Amino acid sequence: xxxxxxxxxxxxxxxxxxxxxxxxxxxxxxxxxxxxxxxxxxxxxxxxxxxxxxxxxxxxxxxxxxxxxxxxxxxxxxxxxxxxxxxxxxxxxxxxxxxxxxxxxxxxxxxxxxxxxxxxxxxxxxxxxxxxxxxxxxxxxxxxxxxxxxxxxxxxxxxxxxxxxxxxxxxxxxxxxxxxxxxxxxxxxxxxxxxxxxxxxxxxxxxxxxxx
Amino acid sequence: xxxxxxxxxxxxxxxxxxxxxxxxxxxxxxxxxxxxxxxxxxxxxxxxxxxxxxxxxxxxxxxxxxxxxxxx
Numbered sequence: 685x686x687x688x689x690x691x692x693x694x695x696x697x698x699x700x701x702x703x704x705x706x707x708x709x710x711x712x713x714x715x716x717x718x719x720x721x722x723x724x725x726x727x728x729x730x731x732x733x734x735x736x737x738x739x740x741x742x743x744x745x746x747x748x749x750x751x752x753x754x755x756x757x758x759x760x761x762x763x764x765x766x767x768x769x770x771x772x773x774x775x776x777x778x779x780x781x782x783x784x785x786x787x788x789x790x791x792x793x794x795x796x797x798x799x800x801x802x803x804x805x806x807x808x809x810x811x812x813x814x815x816x817x818x819x820x821x822x823x824x825x826x827x828x829x830x831x832x833x834x835x836x837x838x839x840x841x842x843x844x845x846x847x848x849x850x851x852x853x854x855x856x857x858x859x860x861x862x863x864x865x866x867x868x869x870x871x872x873x874x875x876x877x878x879x880x881x882x883x884x885x886x887x888x889x890x891x892x893x894x895x896x
Numbered sequence: 897x898x899x900x901x902x903x904x905x906x907x908x909x910x911x912x913x914x915x916x917x918x919x920x921x922x923x924x925x926x927x928x929x930x931x932x933x934x935x936x937x938x939x940x941x942x943x944x945x946x947x948x949x950x951x952x953x954x955x956x957x958x959x960x961x962x963x964x965x966x967x968x
Binding site: 818876884 | 905908919920928955957
């Protein structure tokens with residue numbers, strides 16, 4: 685399924701980028717919107733120095749977005765509803781931010797992320813454990829959020845469809861109408877979760893680059 | 897497709913972020929405290945209690961900071 689997602693995403697972008705006309709076609713303007721959207725995220729969260737991470741962040745965003753959206757087609761499988769997938773992404777992103785931070789700032793990076801600026805000395809024994817917890821919680825919340833939203837949405841849809849089938853014609857129309865409404869909501873959630881994952885990736889990388 | 901400057905879209909993203917952050921910090925705090933309890937100090941249940949409180953503080957502080965950043 686992952687390869688299917690990669691294939692569909694690449695096909696979409698290759699097809700959209702094939703004809704570079706000045707007045708864009710529907711497909712091309714969709715791709716351009718997507719690219720400008722990702723550029724906007726990077727500009728907002730990382731500033732101009734984030735340009736070099738555009739390939740990483742755009743492929744991450746597109747992969748998660750297509751996983752979420754393709755998983756909504758009945759009969760397919762949602763890759764991002766497995767915590768191992770989202771966990772590997774989250775740990776990879778967080779590890780990358782650590783590597784970049786240590787590469788750019790050297791040994792100054794560790795006190796830089798563990799001590800917030802302007803902390804008085806007597807607060808240090810409290811602030812350092814808090815910051816350690818907050819750093820470890822980053823990849824976990826990143827992974828759990830995507831996984832939980834995807835899984836919960838599909839479980840709710842599954843339960844409602846099951847109710848429709850057991851309810852029969854007499855009462856089954858009620859859960860079925862809920863299914864339609866929730867399906868629209870799920871499409872929105874698929875997009876928003878991909879957006880949040882990307883924004884947080886940018887924020888973590890930006891923290892590692894700028895260090896306050 | 898909304899742009900990243902769209903206030904509704906960005907606000908929705910912010911709101912969905914905070915809840916999980918609270919929970920994750922609490923879980924990590926409790927887990928670290930439990931680790932200290934069982935493998936380092938053998939001080940059940942104090943490490944986990946302190947860790948949970950620290951995790952709670954962390955989660956609330958992170959949510960507070962996120963809200964502050966959102967206002968500006």
